[in-house]
Amino acid sequence: MATTADFKNGLCIEFNNNLWTIVEFQHVKPGKGGAFVRTKLKNLKTGKVLPHTFNAGVKITPVRVERRQYQYLYNEGSAYHFMNTETYDQTFIQKEMLDAPDLMKEGQMLDILFHVESETPLTCDLPAYVVLEVTYTEPGERGNTATNALKDARVETGAVIKVPLFINTGDKIKIDTRSSAYSERVKE
Numbered sequence: 001m002a003t004t005a006d007f008k009n010g011l012c013i014e015f016n017n018n019l020w021t022i023v024e025f026q027h028v029k030p031g032k033g034g035a036f037v038r039t040k041l042k043n044l045k046t047g048k049v050l051p052h053t054f055n056a057g058v059k060i061t062p063v064r065v066e067r068r069q070y071q072y073l074y075n076e077g078s079a080y081h082f083m084n085t086e087t088y089d090q091t092f093i094q095k096e097m098l099d100a101p102d103l104m105k106e107g108q109m110l111d112i113l114f115h116v117e118s119e120t121p122l123t124c125d126l127p128a129y130v131v132l133e134v135t136y137t138e139p140g141e142r143g144n145t146a147t148n149a150l151k152d153a154r155v156e157t158g159a160v161i162k163v164p165l166f167i168n169t170g171d172k173i174k175i176d177t178r179s180s181a182y183s184e185r186v187k188e
Contacts, residue, residue, distance in 0.1 A: 001059045004037045012044070012113075012122075014061040015052075019044040019115070019122065027056070044113075044122045047097075064116040067125075072108045075101070082112060082124075091121055098124050100177045102159035105132065126177040131186050132156050133172050140165035150182075 007025045014020075020041040029035040035056035042049045054060075070082035070091070078095040093112070095101050103126065104110070111125045137153035150162040153173075161175060163182045174183040 002062050003057050003059055004054050005057070006060075006062070007037060007039065012063040012065045013041075014063050015041065019063055023049060029056075045097075047099075065122065066114050066116050067111050068114060069109055070112050072104050072106060072110055074106060080104070080124075082110070085109075093121050093124050097121070098126075100126055100180055103130050103132070103155075103157055103175060103177050103180065105130070105157055128177060129174050129183060130177055131172055131174050132159075134163070134167060134169055137163065137167060137169055139168065 004027075007022055009022055009024060011022045012019060013022065020043055023040040023042050025037055025039040027035065027037050037054045037056060039052050039054065040049055041052050068084060071085050073081045073083055073090070075081065075095075076092075079092045080095060080098060080101060081090060081092045083090045091112070098104070108130070110127075113122045113125070114120065115122055132155040134153045135156050138151055140151070149165050151165055151167075152160050153163040153167055154160050155173070155175070159180070161173070161180065161182055163173060167173060167182075167185060172186040172188070174186050175181070176183050
């Protein structure tokens with residue numbers, strides 16, 4: 001058993017019969033009354049982030065989790081298949097558990113968070129940025145670059161991203177996986 005003094009970002013706990021990870025926390029000691037801890041908890045099954053306040057010193061149940069690196073193989077309907085490159089064990093994760101499945105490229109390495117006791121996958125974390133090639137986009141109009149105008153571009157995974165007008169078919173772009181937004185053009 002642990003207490004609220006053991007809180008840290010990324011800690012997985014069992015709370016209300018669900019598994020949660022601590023996104024952020026803040027210890028508060030007001031002038032009057034007892035101390036407490038404000039937290040933002042992310043549900044590992046649904047991905048929902050909720051605020052919650054714990055009284056200081058409350059017992060919590062930490063959950064042992066392990067981060068392992070897997071290679072994305074392919075998807076079959078809503079099931080995405082991954083392989084451990086050391087043991088060649090394969091696992092699959094449902095589409096709902098993935099943050100940005102439309103930005104995953106076959107062969108890409110990803111981190112999967114596993115519950116140690118039950119050996120079940122909990123979440124799949126993409127890198128913060130991925131580099132993908134633009135397979136189709138409309139050509140930019142000459143002289144229309146003075147504004148921050150954006151156009152649609154389809155990348156090699158099939159995702160459609162808003163990009164600036166100067167991006168052309170064949171360019172490689174860096175995409176933020178947390179917001180699925182264009183970041184920058186990548187030079188060869």
